[in-house]
Amino acid sequence: MGEPHGRRRPLHPRLLALLLIAAGSAGAQPQPVSGILGGSVLLSPVLSHSFEVKTAEWYFMGGTRKKIQVAEFGPKGFERPNPHDRFQQRLEMPNATALRIGGLEPGDSGVYEVLIKYNSTTEVEDQDFNLSVYDPVPTPLIQTQLLSHSPQGCNVTLRCLLPPTTLAWTSWHLDNISGTLQGHSGDGQTLFLAIPPDALNDTYTCVARSPAEEQSSSVSLSALCQIEGGRQRWAICLGVLAAIAGPLSILCCLRRRRRKADEGAPGVAEEPQYAQVPRRGPAKEDEAPPQPSDPLRTIYSEVGAGKHSLAQPQA
Incomplete structure (x- = not known):
């Protein structure tokens, strides 16, 4: 006798677990990480087990959507599968699982995936990071x-x-x-x-x-x-000073020009001196007239020196 129509059989427990794991993996979103151009960033996965890590492999997928392995931690420690890729000497692993990227470039933006294997289990842990590299923010x-x-x-x-x-x-x-x-x-x-x-x-x-x-x-x-208030007051003061200084500077220039004109004018001729002749009484017959030691320069002598003699003394 068949089973009633419309009745569903329960899912196998193992199959249900696999479906839940697949659904969880498909729904997991990469962890967003931001970096500054020229700086560094640390991608550090959160471990779900306390077991000893056997290996950790890091993969990168950028704008070309091509997935490449960039780093690995294993029995020999930190290794670079291709040291000549775009990262060159800019990658390091400070521990068994974390990845540090230095000297960030715009092309470093993309998805980084890490696969972690443990010694005590066959489970492989998978975590993704979505790195975005930004320009430095200037001071406003x-x-x-x-x-x-x-x-x-x-x-x-x-x-x-x-x-x-x-x-x-x-x-x-x-x-x-x-x-x-x-x-x-x-x-x-x-x-x-x-x-x-x-x-x-x-x-x-x-x-x-x-x-x-x-x-x-x-x-x-x-x-x-x-x-700002002080600037306004200073502007008013400067305007008043400019209004006063303008006429003063013009007045100083006019005085300076007048002084120069006075200094360049011809000098006034020196006024000649008039001789003072003392009064004397009548001369005696046997007294000779006094002879001056030096001739006295008078206006009459000046006038006479400038003319020719009109009469010659009698011998």
């Missing part, structure tokens, strides 16, 4: 703009800038507190702030992130408002 530049400054506070705009080709995103944080800040533009770069006097001691930090690393820059609002 904070651009500030003071919109207004008064005793009631100041209004500022903060912008977090990165080079256009950087594959990273930015976010603003207040004193290392995460979350969206009030006044955020939504693009992660610009922040509009109305700062009251009691919040001038706050510090805002811009964080630039990639899956591999992050960099940050901070700005103090107290320093920003004081510096």
Whole structure:
């Protein structure tokens, strides 16, 4: 007598175990790992057994989808099946299972598979790692703009800038507190702030992130408002000084030119001296007139020296 229709036989326990193992292997996703260009990364599998490791084989599959063996740990220790492949001297195994890759290059991105065999069991453990190599994240530049400054506070705009080709995103944080800040533009770069006097001691930090690393820059609002306010006051003072210095410089130039003109004018001729003749009484017959030792230079002698004599003395 046959079995009733619609009744299923139970699966064999061994067959069920194999199906579960296959389903688990098919559903396992590679562990994501991020690295920085030029840096290093360590691929370290998690062992499910405490048995002694017999061998560990590492395989790499990159953009070409070609799977190649790159490293092996066995009775002879760490070995490289092909030391002249793309990794050359950049691979090492610090222990029996982990793989370290140094001097990361863009072509190192891909899937790395490790097959681990134990001495006390025939089971082979298989783990995958999906490595992505990123460019280093530069330190963000904070651009500030003071919109207004008064005793009631100041209004500022903060912008977090990165080079256009950087594959990273930015976010603003207040004193290392995460979350969206009030006044955020939504693009992660610009922040509009109305700062009251009691919040001038706050510090805002811009964080630039990639899956591999992050960099940050901070700005103090107290320093920003004081510096920017001082710049405005200095601008006003410089404008006033320029308005005063302009006419003064013109006046100095005019005085200097007038002084030079006075120094270059011809000198005034020296006024000739007039001789003073003392009054004397009538001369006596036997008294000879006095003879001056040196002739006295007078205006009359000057005039007479410039003319020819009109009469000759009688002999």
